[in-house]
Amino acid sequence: MPAVQVRVGVNGVGHEDDVEARLLLVQYLRDVVGLTGTKIGCDTSSCGACTVLVDGESVKSCTMLAVQADGSEVTTIEGLAPEGGLHPVQAAFREHHGLQCGFCTAGMVMATVSLLDEIPEPTERDVRLGLEGNLCRCTGYHNIVQAVLAAAGAKV
Amino acid sequence: MIPAPFEYVRAESADDALAALGEHGDEAKLLAGGMSLLPLMKLRLATPTVLVDVGRLRDLSYIRDAGDHVAIGALTRHRDLEVSELLAAECAPLRAVAAEVGDNQVRHRGTLGGSIAHGDPASDLPAALLAVDATFAIRGPAGEHEIAAADFFHGFLETALAPDELLTEIRVPKLPGARFSYQKFNRRAQDWAIVGALAVRNGDARVALVNMGGTPLRARGVEEALAAGSTVADAAERAAEGTEAPADLNATPEFREHLARVLVRRALEESA
Numbered sequence: 001m002p003a004v005q006v007r008v009g010v011n012g013v014g015h016e017d018d019v020e021a022r023l024l025l026v027q028y029l030r031d032v033v034g035l036t037g038t039k040i041g042c043d044t045s046s047c048g049a050c051t052v053l054v055d056g057e058s059v060k061s062c063t064m065l066a067v068q069a070d071g072s073e074v075t076t077i078e079g080l081a082p083e084g085g086l087h088p089v090q091a092a093f094r095e096h097h098g099l100q101c102g103f104c105t106a107g108m109v110m111a112t113v114s115l116l117d118e119i120p121e122p123t124e125r126d127v128r129l130g131l132e133g134n135l136c137r138c139t140g141y142h143n144i145v146q147a148v149l150a151a152a153g154a155k156v
Numbered sequence: 157m158i159p160a161p162f163e164y165v166r167a168e169s170a171d172d173a174l175a176a177l178g179e180h181g182d183e184a185k186l187l188a189g190g191m192s193l194l195p196l197m198k199l200r201l202a203t204p205t206v207l208v209d210v211g212r213l214r215d216l217s218y219i220r221d222a223g224d225h226v227a228i229g230a231l232t233r234h235r236d237l238e239v240s241e242l243l244a245a246e247c248a249p250l251r252a253v254a255a256e257v258g259d260n261q262v263r264h265r266g267t268l269g270g271s272i273a274h275g276d277p278a279s280d281l282p283a284a285l286l287a288v289d290a291t292f293a294i295r296g297p298a299g300e301h302e303i304a305a306a307d308f309f310h311g312f313l314e315t316a317l318a319p320d321e322l323l324t325e326i327r328v329p330k331l332p333g334a335r336f337s338y339q340k341f342n343r344r345a346q347d348w349a350i351v352g353a354l355a356v357r358n359g360d361a362r363v364a365l366v367n368m369g370g371t372p373l374r375a376r377g378v379e380e381a382l383a384a385g386s387t388v389a390d391a392a393e394r395a396a397e398g399t400e401a402p403a404d405l406n407a408t409p410e411f412r413e414h415l416a417r418v419l420v421r422r423a424l425e426e427s428a
Binding site for chain 1: 157158159160161162163164166187190191194195197198207209211235258259260261262264265345346
């Protein structure tokens with residue numbers, strides 16, 4: 001099968017690569033671009049660990065082909081804040097201990113950034129529903145929800 | 157999990173897509189948002205040798221007032237349905253059901269046309285379109301034709317769509333002020349419905365069922381009973397009539413029939 005050319009912006013940096021059409025976006029990000037912050041969890045679009053932003057909206061990068069992202073701007077966990085800094089959502093997850101093992105965290109944070117973009121002042125119910133596509137097997141979600149509400153500026 | 161190799165063709169227009177389908181025949185498969193097709197390809201349950209990507213046909217992504225109906229481009233994403241002011245005013249049941257599909261990430265990518273063309277009886281939106289008596293516009297080598305939702309779904313993942321045809325538009329009748337309720341039963345928030353029941357009341361009452369057979373279904377027995385003056389409780393007892401509920405890890409057919417009766421009753425009560 002002939003390789004397909006993709007041009008993708010990743011965290012503000014342009015990339016141009018010839019890839020197999022069947023290459024998944026998550027593999028492209030991890031193996032071609034070399035950004036391993038995005039995790040492969042269930043690999044069946046259930047768990048949300050692979051969540052990244054494509055043109056500002058959360059998607060599951062295990063269920064998208066790299067060629068479908070051609071011409072798009074992708075944001076991964078590495079691109080949220082300048083080197084050494086934390087995005088407000090990352091800071092809130094740290095402050096409220098919204099993680100234990102951390103495997104789901106990159107996806108949780110990216111899904112949260114997209115959620116708060118769409119619902120800037122969410123209720124607790126909005127947060128729980130908005131993160132229904134992200135599974136955490138450690139925390140029971142309580143602190144994650146607290147972190148998201150804190151990031152949204154709510155008093156927690 | 158990685159899909160089997162395929163040739164990738166990006167369609168820049170509907171004509172492009174039709175030409176590619178004409179050239180490659182039933183070896184080819186259309187890719188819209190990919191939320192149904194890509195998981196099947198990763199599991200190698202689907203192994204198309206040519207993938208025709210129609211995901212960029214932005215001219216097929218719209219929600220328009222078309223006089224007596226609302227016209228929706230086949231590539232309109234669930235997210236766009238979920239936040240549409242026009243749908244809120246003119247066909248609120250469809251908007252509400254779109255908000256129940258998958259999760260945010262899935263709704264950012266998945267399309268209305270893709271969900272319909274996939275023809276999964278466990279999907280939410282096909283049943284909603286059946287309940288509101290939508291029609292679908294289809295383009296093929298012989299031109300465009302229209303088909304009623306009631307005639308479109310033939311069997312499990314089987315529809316009236318031929319391999320060389322493209323679903324272009326979904327036409328939903330205006331139902332301003334219609335009362336409705338969608339009851340979706342599942343074990344985890346983002347899952348498919350184990351059973352779903354949508355009631356839409358707009359003078360008459362229409363009831364559609366999710367995951368109660370090889371296709372989305374109308375609960376005709378319930379509708380007839382209500383039209384004849386039955387109580388909601390009596391009418392809902394007929395919810396499983398004519399269904400062929402599947403058996404899987406989540407539920408036996410008997411449990412699904414029970415769920416259908418309970419969910420239809422709840423939907424009718426909530427929409428009364």
